[in-house]
Amino acid sequence: MCGIVGIVGKSPVNQSIYDALTVLQHRGQDAAGIVTTDNGRLYLRKDNGLVRDVFHTRHMRRLTGNTGIGHVRYPTAGSSTSAEAQPLYVNSPYGITLAHNGNLTNSDQLKEELFSTDRRHLNTNSDSEVLLNVLAHELQLKDKNQLSPDDIFDAVGNVFKRCKGAYAAVALINGHGLLCFRDPHGIRPAVYGKRETENGIEYMVASESVALDALGYELIDDIGAGHAVFISDDGTLHEKQCFENSELTPCIFEHVYLARPDSMIDNVSVYKARLRMGEKLAEKILREWPDHDIDVVIPIPDTSLTSAVQLAHELNVKMRHGFIKNRYIGRTFIMPGQQMRKKSVRQKLNAIELEFRDKNVLLVDDSIVRGTTSEQIIEMAREAGAKKVYFASAAPPVRYPNVYGIDMPAASELVAHGRTEEEVGQVIGADKMIYLDIEGMVEAVREGNPSIKHFDLSVFTGEYITGDIDSNYLDRLQQLRNDSAKKSKDTEEVEDAAMVMDLHNQ
Amino acid sequence: MCGIVGIVGKSPVNQSIYDALTVLQHRGQDAAGIVTTDNGRLYLRKDNGLVRDVFHTRHMRRLTGNTGIGHVRYPTAGSSTSAEAQPLYVNSPYGITLAHNGNLTNSDQLKEELFSTDRRHLNTNSDSEVLLNVLAHELQLKDKNQLSPDDIFDAVGNVFKRCKGAYAAVALINGHGLLCFRDPHGIRPAVYGKRETENGIEYMVASESVALDALGYELIDDIGAGHAVFISDDGTLHEKQCFENSELTPCIFEHVYLARPDSMIDNVSVYKARLRMGEKLAEKILREWPDHDIDVVIPIPDTSLTSAVQLAHELNVKMRHGFIKNRYIGRTFIMPGQQMRKKSVRQKLNAIELEFRDKNVLLVDDSIVRGTTSEQIIEMAREAGAKKVYFASAAPPVRYPNVYGIDMPAASELVAHGRTEEEVGQVIGADKMIYLDIEGMVEAVREGNPSIKHFDLSVFTGEYITGDIDSNYLDRLQQLRNDSAKKSKDTEEVEDAAMVMDLHNQ
């Protein structure tokens, strides 16, 4: 998962893009980057780290110009090194920089094509480099010095045809303008908005609407599936549906966990969707366990707060903040001759004994992935004196890997993979295990926007909307994730973003 | 406000102290430091920044040894530069390092004495350097190569006589052991605990019990007012009351805002104290405003969560997390030729419209200091569609400066200074303003430990428990705070912790 932002302003945009990236920081804390354009020259700063650590005054001073794009990154599947920060760059044609959120599922084939047909060298494993070069190639084929918006939309249409998977991308085409597009299934989110200023109208695109809110931009709309928005250098907004048979099937996990609650995604309030998930979960409990003996509902901070408060309300049970989250987490250092010690959940969460002692507690989490944290939390609840510990997940069982840009473990590491809900409860040690069902989750979201027919539900159902994911793909993915995990351990001390970065700017 | 920690372990303590500091990070995000002792040699690492930024693997490797102390700092009154990280050091006698939390109110006089009588040079404005040198001088007067615990306690007794104000301090006396003491009023908190390991018993002292919890230590007790604990190098715990007429009058603001809710301070659960504050506040509302028309209670994250949930419960009104907090806040850069722009609250908080639209909302904060943030938040609530916006503070009006180590503005900047509650409400734009009263707050805390007769309530009452604060002192303080504010603006880019640090290690 990543966050993207782009602004075509009427005054310097460096601070605005920086601010937008901090608002989107929850979408990726691994790396951050900004490119601006000023007088035909591009200025870039990117590095591993949080936004506040990557940009210093000296960098901001160089990021001149009224147009720019930015990116925060969470490592996605297949990225073997942690040094491939975005935006990325190619100088031919025009000079193009691009940042994207998502994952191309046919990047191996595209790499092959880029090499053999287009003779474009790729210097990273990043599928963003693939996407950038496919776009560059399609623009180059237009064979013009100055492209019209239609030329550009036409090229985006060809990108849509060639690139499978999930991608919401923002690109600066030097001498032309800022382009933003969303894949034909609209799996990853993107919105655009505007702000009127003394000097004229400014436009902004971003992964989530909160970034627009924070900067005082007014949301115009989501960028549709297979749709593109282009703001030319003169400040004019152009937009076009670039893929014929596109159908919006957005990733439902944005609502479950990824997005900020105060965002609107595809016209659905994430906050309301989560309230409804709590509601549906309450209904299910009351339906299936009418004589429950729950004394108190305790959310596991932070994401589940919204659904838990509604769940408690519907159950007519008290909700209490029984777990305190430590917001400052440090590293575990490997000393010479020592083994890596596992950071216990205890340093991230602490239980308020008062709220557990002699009570039947219902712990609520937004979802369960590996299950190891859930297990430790249940143990903490028991140590704090709980009589019974019930566990509710505001999402259905996560049983399959994600291939659309969310960094999830391989199937074999998912606690619900190949297990019934009850079995999961046993593994994590709950006295009772309650999952929201798929229908409930889908309804909870769709109520916000009934026009959305389908969602990407692949992590729950194993059905991949792009139709190109077979067991070979998933096996390779599992292999990659294992290899990259191993490699990252080996190279930790050796890596140097400043170095690798250079050559990634193609 | 600062956080301190010390461990006498049976195996290397670097990671443990680091972990404890991250747990105490809420007490100070400005600077961090660790000293360990190994084979008669001291190892120090400190710098400005968060714990996770200050310590890298190469530092941790050098921090060898089974005994050490640590510190996180929030700049306190009178500290003119931001570069005086702790622990501090003197080499004579024995080699002593010290870190402390609090503020000496007679440091000017002590500096004078140290200079003219003890001929000890102070190279910073930090009162920690004063405290360290007073301790060093008192130990030196013993004129012995090897001090007994009683010698040390005797010296601490003299420190108590000489040093006015608030201080909870931890010190490493080379060749002797680890010392921790709390001023005769016990204003700032300190606890100690132990952990049994294969290699023997380990002892730990810390500002708050959460640090002990996180590391698996068992709380033995608070360190009493005028009390000292000394763990000698052989691992034996000694303790002694070193001041005769001490009376515990702890700072009540720890319960209001400073401490983590999951801490026990002077045998009072901070969480429970806050629940009770919410309760008392509800009682006051029901008493004074029985026909209130509050539709929903909305806490301003994060501290007020605990009291707000209880307040809502007692009022029998829904509580909703209507504000979303952005956890990643960036800087505002000053570009050449630009003025500093104020970071709006809007980038820190975002309102969920659903919870405000057409409702009478009661916003709850833990306390109100300057009032400027409250004002902006009320405005946000109105923009989100609230009909009426009521504002409750879970603490009484803050009207006087703090001189015991909490970084609060001068009296003139406190919104409640010289204003009635109603007037404050008008200033911040609330339709109604409700403050918890002093009695309610005191009861809420004392209920947890009725043996506490008095609290330091100075920010609410203007009565300073140490008896040495007159208007001259407060005037000078106000001046200092203004000067230091100005100076820090001037020197921001020039400062260099690594540099100044060197000479502070005396």
Place this chain on the structure above:
Amino acid sequence: MCGIVGIVGKSPVNQSIYDALTVLQHRGQDAAGIVTTDNGRLYLRKDNGLVRDVFHTRHMRRLTGNTGIGHVRYPTAGSSTSAEAQPLYVNSPYGITLAHNGNLTNSDQLKEELFSTDRRHLNTNSDSEVLLNVLAHELQLKDKNQLSPDDIFDAVGNVFKRCKGAYAAVALINGHGLLCFRDPHGIRPAVYGKRETENGIEYMVASESVALDALGYELIDDIGAGHAVFISDDGTLHEKQCFENSELTPCIFEHVYLARPDSMIDNVSVYKARLRMGEKLAEKILREWPDHDIDVVIPIPDTSLTSAVQLAHELNVKMRHGFIKNRYIGRTFIMPGQQMRKKSVRQKLNAIELEFRDKNVLLVDDSIVRGTTSEQIIEMAREAGAKKVYFASAAPPVRYPNVYGIDMPAASELVAHGRTEEEVGQVIGADKMIYLDIEGMVEAVREGNPSIKHFDLSVFTGEYITGDIDSNYLDRLQQLRNDSAKKSKDTEEVEDAAMVMDLHNQ
């Protein structure tokens, strides 16, 4: 002036390229960079600073592979920022990195062409980026996945036709091999050599033969004017004359000052050339001033040492090292409210009084550019007690700017511009001024290789061998140098190589 190196080895080349760059460090102390290729992936590290400061262990570990190129840079005319370190990169076609020494005199026109015809974006003012993109474009026109050596040489031939000026360049063409070529006049030097190892023959190219010596490579030959050498990935050496009417007219200033004395350039030993310059100078003195009263010859360290020792020998006068050079020069800092103070020559040189007191001294320098240093040195000699101070330059008067890659001031700043030799002597305060004449200098060099018909003598004669330099060009150059000087003062603290670098790697 810059230094380039390239190696196609049979084992990792990072250390070898690093070592070669330190040997070539005298050609540029401003920035350094290395690219290696390993398994189709390129690895780059470059930054401002000396070789020993730019490369740390963590960088070297990433620079894997048996083939690579390197660069040390001295800022050349027209480079307005100091951050454009080399090698530079384009990803299309193939992935090409290039480093070069020299200066393109028609880069403005080429930029125009690259933009309008080739649609290649240039993101710096560096003519290296121009050269790289011209080469990339010419290779792209071949429209093949795998180029033959002849394809490559053909493209180089087209580069020769398009690019005017001086350039010795080394390039890595990914999937193909290492290419090195020298402009049709052979103005800047380049050599190639080989080394036999257990694993096969390794090839190396470099600006000067000393780099080959230091690494144990055997010099094969200079790369001729308009000639190219290509070592394909399989380790085979190919070479070809790629420009028909090329004529070697090497820059004679390499022999005067730039090159290391222990280098062979175009089959001429620089050391011997300098000895002969001393000889010719002695002949001139004996011829024109037979009754000279010189007591001692004192070289101004370091370059003039070689000619001075021979000059003294021929004059039959003692030579003494009367000036001691301080090898560690620091900066002059600008403190707030202070003016920049000029670093006096006195901190770079110190006179041994003994060798000056009551003597007629002949100071010898390799050449005179601005004359300000000479003036101060003469003053120092007088203060050290010299009776008479004569000044000899082992090169003729420097009267015109350099446009072929040597960083020399504009004409107006050259002390000999528009002045007779005698007038120069008066300006710098010498009792007598002696310059080697042009014929003498040319003979001194040509004696080593009589087949060289002409040299680039432009700084002495104002005649530019490439035929494209008119007064417009020189005026623009003067303007640029003034602007860039001003700008660099303004931006000194703001610049950040790591940042700009990124986008320069096209």
Place this chain on the structure above:
Amino acid sequence: MCGIVGIVGKSPVNQSIYDALTVLQHRGQDAAGIVTTDNGRLYLRKDNGLVRDVFHTRHMRRLTGNTGIGHVRYPTAGSSTSAEAQPLYVNSPYGITLAHNGNLTNSDQLKEELFSTDRRHLNTNSDSEVLLNVLAHELQLKDKNQLSPDDIFDAVGNVFKRCKGAYAAVALINGHGLLCFRDPHGIRPAVYGKRETENGIEYMVASESVALDALGYELIDDIGAGHAVFISDDGTLHEKQCFENSELTPCIFEHVYLARPDSMIDNVSVYKARLRMGEKLAEKILREWPDHDIDVVIPIPDTSLTSAVQLAHELNVKMRHGFIKNRYIGRTFIMPGQQMRKKSVRQKLNAIELEFRDKNVLLVDDSIVRGTTSEQIIEMAREAGAKKVYFASAAPPVRYPNVYGIDMPAASELVAHGRTEEEVGQVIGADKMIYLDIEGMVEAVREGNPSIKHFDLSVFTGEYITGDIDSNYLDRLQQLRNDSAKKSKDTEEVEDAAMVMDLHNQ
């Protein structure tokens, strides 16, 4: 070996001390530090590295004040880590910082005393910390708030009695002034001088007179053996002989190799002393080998240049700069799985074949220590075509370790230890080996100042002037050097000056 400097000025001294340190950089390239005092506050910056790398603008801006001291360091015997940069600091009494050049030979005993009697903790292995604490203790015993110059000189007298070995030290006593003293044998050099300015007279002390020259100070005198100079805060110079039976026995190696030729040490011009060494060496050759067949004299740069030019002159043989020195030496990196490769002399020196081919060459070096470099150089000479290679050392055989602050290897690693001159010649592969004899060397120096009765000649004779060096001491030293060599290998990557530094500032 180290360099020290101190200035009591009438305007800010930061730039002046910085400049002086660059002039003294040849005395130590390992670490650098400056302390200034301003308004009773001390400001320190120190770190490992060259002067130009240690001090940035932000540091210089903090180094305010008109008085300060500085230090450049070469690691001396017994210093096990490379992180103990100077000046060092103690806060009691007064606040004292000190930097020194030399080595205490009884530091183990002094450490014991400081610990058991004075209760002063030492946190490093540095004997500078010992010296500082002895001085601090002696000043403390005066038991006064304000010391008179005589009090201070009296304390220095006691330091002289307690501290054996070689030391030239500079110290800032806060609130008092700047103190400089030289051990009772005057083994290491120190000078003082003055400069008249508009604002009054400024004083400066330094290791060598070149530092005074470079800053425009006029040399007053050497600081005598057992002598001290104190410039009080009011700018008055005081001086006193503080040790009764002191006798100047300066280290003759300063003249052989350490000092800059343009320095005056104890009234002897180093340059002239070296000229005379060349003369004496010529006399010895003519005496012992009248029919020599030397064709050319070739100095090994840089130190031997001065003696070689005179040697050649007296032999009536040509001198030629046949070796070119590479002034930019890089590191050899250890790649994973690789062994450390030895950097060959070939990367530091290159032979000009012309000067060797078919000639009998006399190579001249200032001295021979391990002999390994000499051996490689002789081999290079042969490869360059020399018929015969003779080798001359302008100093006698170095056979014993140095205990007075010069970083020399243990006896067992000295090629001349236990070998005759002829045997040394065989080991290094010379066709003939010529050493200057001890008498010649002593005469060469003493001629400059006949009043110097004795020199420290210990590395040549094994007789240690301080009378306290026995075989136990030397054995321990050898052990230490081996251990420290080993340790430094282990910890290379781990060390962090910024960290250890802190605690060394006592």
